[in-house]
Amino acid sequence: MTSRPFLIAAAIAALVLPTAALAQTTDKANPYAGIDVSDDSLVRELPGFERRFAEVNGIRMHYVEGGEGSPVILMPGWPQTWWAFHKIMPALAQNHHVIAVDIRGMGATDKPGGGYDKKTMAEDIRQLIAHLGYSEAHLVGHDIGSQVAYAFAANSPEAAMSVTFLDVAAQPQSTRDLRLVPPRPLTGTFSEDFFLWWFAFNQVPDLPEALIEGRAHILHGWFWDQLLYRKDALTERDRAVYAAAYDTPDGIRGGNGWYQAYAQDLDDQLTYPDTLGTPSLGIGGLGHPLLVELMEARFSEPRIEHLPGVGHYVAEEAPEDVIRLLTAFIGRVEAN
Known part of the structure; x- marks a missing residue:
């Protein structure tokens, strides 16, 4: 006969063991714990640079x-974050006043409840330029930053000395028709699938914060594995910096705000001039074909360069090439 204590113990085990097993499969410890990712420590690695804040367009913006x-x-x-440019900043600073920003919703910059349409974010930058004592500046954007740069050139062309897009320009109107179901089963390799699943995921209110908080390194790991062609371009320290920036609900919400504003961005683009005359440069890796498509359609005499064997994060994967192409381009613009 089975004893009563044994039955009680078995019942408790039945309740506890599934919970313990679940904890083992869902508890994803941050592998970067203990790494100093503070902006102060990062800036100390860039002699001659300092971090500052500016009150612009109703937000407090962080820049280096x-x-x-x-x-x-x-x-x-x-x-x-701004750290994405740390490999090219010292070389550019030899001849230019370099300002690397955390755009609205990013890093140490404010993360308000709205204003993530790229037209408003471009106004953030225009006011920053004025705060710094300038009437115009050269603009260099990557990814979302490129979308801000495009909106800036369209809305404040008098303040754009030039605009450079790194692997991405602006979202084309065809973004509205992106597939929710891929044309074939996914292989797990982005270069073969080109399935922009996160465009939808990042637009869902509240859910990403609940799922990603404390686990940004897991989400980011997929992107580093898929969109980096030169896998060693990001060090463990670099990955830790970016994970920390998107590990909190506010950090996740701020970044997702850029995607949630896409419908407004596409509507705004319909009001922009068909062709922009701002001197323009595109430096493409993985995104080169789309870069060509948009720049040739929307800019007069664009200059577009392709970096073979380079993925999406061109400033980190090929910093020497970016420095060479960017400095030569800016030099030509200023010589004219």
């Missing part, structure tokens, strides 16, 4: 600046 000369504004994208 250094060097002297004509102003060059660097705007990163998702899921990164």
Whole structure:
């Protein structure tokens, strides 16, 4: 006969063991715990640069600046911060005043409840340029930052000395028709699938914050594995910096705000001039074909360069090429 204590113990085990097993499969410890990812520590690695804040367009914007000369504004994208440009900032600062920003919703910049349409974010940057004492600047954007740069050139062309897009320009109107179901079963390799699933996921209210908080390194790992061609371009420290920036509900919500504004962005683009005359450069890796398509359609005499064997994060995968192409381009613009 089975004893009563044994039955009680078995019942408790039945309740506890599934919970313990679940904890083992869902508890994803941050592998970067203990790594110093503070902006102060990062800036100390860039001699001659300092971090500052500016009150612009109703928000407090964080930026890192250094060097002297004509102003060059660097705007990163998702899921990164100003640190995305750390490999090219020292070289650019030899001849320019370099300002790498955390755009609205990113890093140490405010993350308000709205204003994530790229037209408003471009106004953030225009006011930052004025705050710095300039009437115009060269604009360099990557990913979401490129979308802000495009909106800036369209809305404030008098303040755009030039615009450079790194792997992405603006979202084309065809973004409205993106598939929710891929044309064939996914292989697990983005270069073969080109399925932009996160465009939809990042637009869902509240759910991403609940799922990703404390686990941004897991989400980011997929992107580093799929969109980096040169896998060693990001160090463990770099990955830790970006994970920390998107590990909190506010950080996740701020970044997702850029995607949630896409419908407004596409509507705004319909009001922009068909062709923009701002001197333009595109430097493409993985996104080169789409870069060509948009720039040739929307800019007069665009200059477009392709970096074979480079993925999406061109400033980190091929910094020497980006420095060479960007400095030569800006030099030609200023010589004219």
